[in-house]
Amino acid sequence: MGDPKQLLQILALTSCVCALFMLVNWYIHRRLLGTRLWAGFSVCTAFGCIFIASFSLSVTWTIFISNSLIFIGLYCLSRGSEQFFSVPKLTWPWVLLAGVFFPGYLYYTYFDANFIARVILNYLGWALSMILCLRALWLGQRRQWQSFSPAHWAFATACVCLFIVFSVRLAMLHHYTQHDSLITNNWVNQFFSVSVIVMPLILCFSLCLLCSGRREKELHELRHRAELAAQHKERSLTLLSHELRTPLNAIVGHAELLKRAPREPQQHGQFCDVIIATAMSMSDLANQILLQARGAVPNTIIEPVNLASHLKEQVTFFLPLAEKKQLKLSLTMQGIDANLQVMIDKDPFTLVIKNLLSNAIKYTERGEVELIVFGYALNPNRHQLRIAVKDTGVGLSRAQQQKVFEPFVTFGAPRAIADSAGVGLALCKQLLENMGVDLEVESVPGQGSEFFFEMQVNSQRSEQREVPESRPTTLGDMSVLVIEDNHLNREVVRGYLDTLGLGYQMVETLAAAEQQLTESQFDVLLLDMHLPDGHGLEWYQSRFADLRLAHPPVVVALTGDVDQQARQAYQQAGIYTCLEKPLRITALRQVLESIVQQNNSGLAATEAAYVDLTFVERQLSESSERSDFSSRLMYLSDRLDYEFAQLRGLADIQADESLREKLLQLEHEVEQLGLYALRQALHQTRRRAAQERDIDWSALHQFAKQSASALQSCHQRLNA
Secondary structure: OOOHHHHHHHHHHHHHHHHHHHHHHHHHOOOOOOHHHHHHHHHHHHHHHHHHHOOOOOHHHHHHHHHHHHHHHHHHHHHHHHHHOOOOOOOHHHHHHHHHHHHHHHHHHHHOOOHHHHHHHHHHHHHHHHHHHHHHHHHHOOOOHHHOOHHHHHHHHHHHHHHHHHHHHHHOHHHOOOOOOOOOOOHHHHHHHHHHHHHHHHHHHHHHHHHHHHHHHHHHHHHHHHHHHHHHHHHHHHHHHHHHHHHHHHHHHHHHHHHHOOOOHHHHHHHHHHHHHHHHHHHHHHHHHHHHHHOOOOOOOEEEEEHHHHHHHHHHHHHHHHHHOOOEEEEEEEOOOOOEEEEEEHHHHHHHHHHHHHHHHHOOOOOEEEEEEEEEEEEOOEEEEEEEEEEOOOOOOHHHHHHOOOOOOOOOHHHOOOOOOOOOHHHHHHHHHHOOOOOEEEEEOOOEEEEEEEEEEEEEEOOOOOOOOOOOOOOOOOEEEEEOOOHHHHHHHHHHHHHHOOEEEEEOOHHHHHHHHHHOOOOEEEEEOEEOOEEHHHHHHHHHHHHOOOOOOEEEEEEOOOOHHHHHHHHHHOOOEEEEOOOOHHHHHHHHHHHHHHHHOOOOHHHHHOOOHHHHHHHHHOHHHHHHHHHHHHOHHHHHHHHHHHHHHHHHOOOHHHHHHHHHHHHHHHHOOOOHHHHHHHHHHHHHHHOOOOOOHHHHHHHHHHHHHHHHHHHHHHHO
16 A cells, blocks of 8 residues: 555645635634634544654654643644534544543653554544544434434534544554554555554545535525515515505595584584594604614603593594494503602603504404503602503414514414504513513403503602692783794695684795894794705704894704604703694694793703703702702812813813713713703613714813803792
């Protein structure tokens, strides 16, 4: 077969080629677990073979160091296989064998040179490595031969063949003497050298095949997921089309009936109620789709909400839909005081309640839908709530309950078409998870379903003050300037303002608005955002103050951009509030009445954009808190200047963790002063800092100073 010396040199060359291929394989597939250790195996084996084939070196290099490197390489091979196939590693066999291998090699190399003993030690290392590699392959494929690919079979074949070669060599030890070596010219050495030249090539080839097979499998899974996503998108668009067409059909149909019906006020009112409710359901649908499409955690705006009143409003809103299907819709509250105010993120909370009620009405043909709220106080300022929507509909099987929170899931064609606003229990679950709450379901097929969630909220009881005369707020001679470029929207607002008996002017552009503002005095400015000659918010921030009006109007945003990010931008800019399109006259009246009430109480409208008045009043009414609160206000402006100087310094030196800690500390401090708008701005800034996004420190500092000024003004007014 050839001279063993030449065969060993060929083996060294072959092992170097294998090492080169395995290093390239590791570079290509470096994200796969185990490939780095496999590259380590090939490099250690290559160096070991080079030293063995270097006959001019001492026994330290040709025997001890070379075989030690091969032993380490074998450990890397088995450990890499365990990582690649994601199976538990076995370390103790290697620890035991290392305790025998290294002392044994030292002894049988330097003290009692014994070739046969060294062959046995080598065999133990190779045998253990091959067995552990086969174990990793078997466990990684879940003990199923059917799951083996050609790459798996090639790897298994290489491991078995190497195990057989070393076992045959061990069985032929009687052909050696203890003073022989690898260069002894006999047929056993020749057979072994030729075998180990071929086997590493097969082993490395199989390892490369495994990596390529894994990558191909990942690409196949990605392609499969992409196909599922495309199918899901197509199904979602189909369902969305149904969700849009159904309320549109209701709007068009009832408009036709309204046109043809006799002039009966009651019947006209019923038709109009259906049209309004259906149109508002489409608005909710648009908000839901927007939130679902963004897929990101929205900003959190915590505000006090009267729970009983708010939930009654939601039930009242859905009464026309329930009555249309002859369903009983009711609200049951246990342990909830009528004056209880809870601190919640109002918009997503409302959207969840609307979705649950809408879906319950949608999937209930007879019986009732009930909104059940149970609560109890954990302490004077914190409540535990359980909110459930229970229906007597068709119910859900156990399998359906497991899938009901997946986006756009329906159970059969008849239930795919909705006549309400609900698209998504998935969205409900997502919104509640953003608040740290889990949505659950209990259902019995044929008897109905109950969707519920539990949450802990900070709470307070609103004080009922005695008012000399309880009468509705009159809008008086309030004048309004409306900036709206859409003709139909202008007609809607015109009709509402005529109904409210208010004076107004309509303009279509910002330039025309500036002219009207300089020529006439207005109490309220209804500002659309998307206008032909600019964006409303940008105009308000850059141009409104430059007009230097003696009596500037209260600015109210009138727009369809009403997500939480937009609301926060309006609030930070100093806009009083936001009216959502489609606009309802009740919402417009409430905003205008609140402006009148605040003006009547002597409070500037801009204060409400910065300060939680209820919080400040409570602080000043408690003698224990009054002096501390007032002393903190005394140096608030200087303190904010100092804090923002520190924040800018931390941002300049890129001390990100310290910057976020400082922002969080400042959040808590301003919250204790009732500056919830500033707290929200700082919270958003901290999130932007975590995302390494640019921050306008000058604008934030200016907003902080405006907040401090508004708080001090409020403090002086309340103490007067």
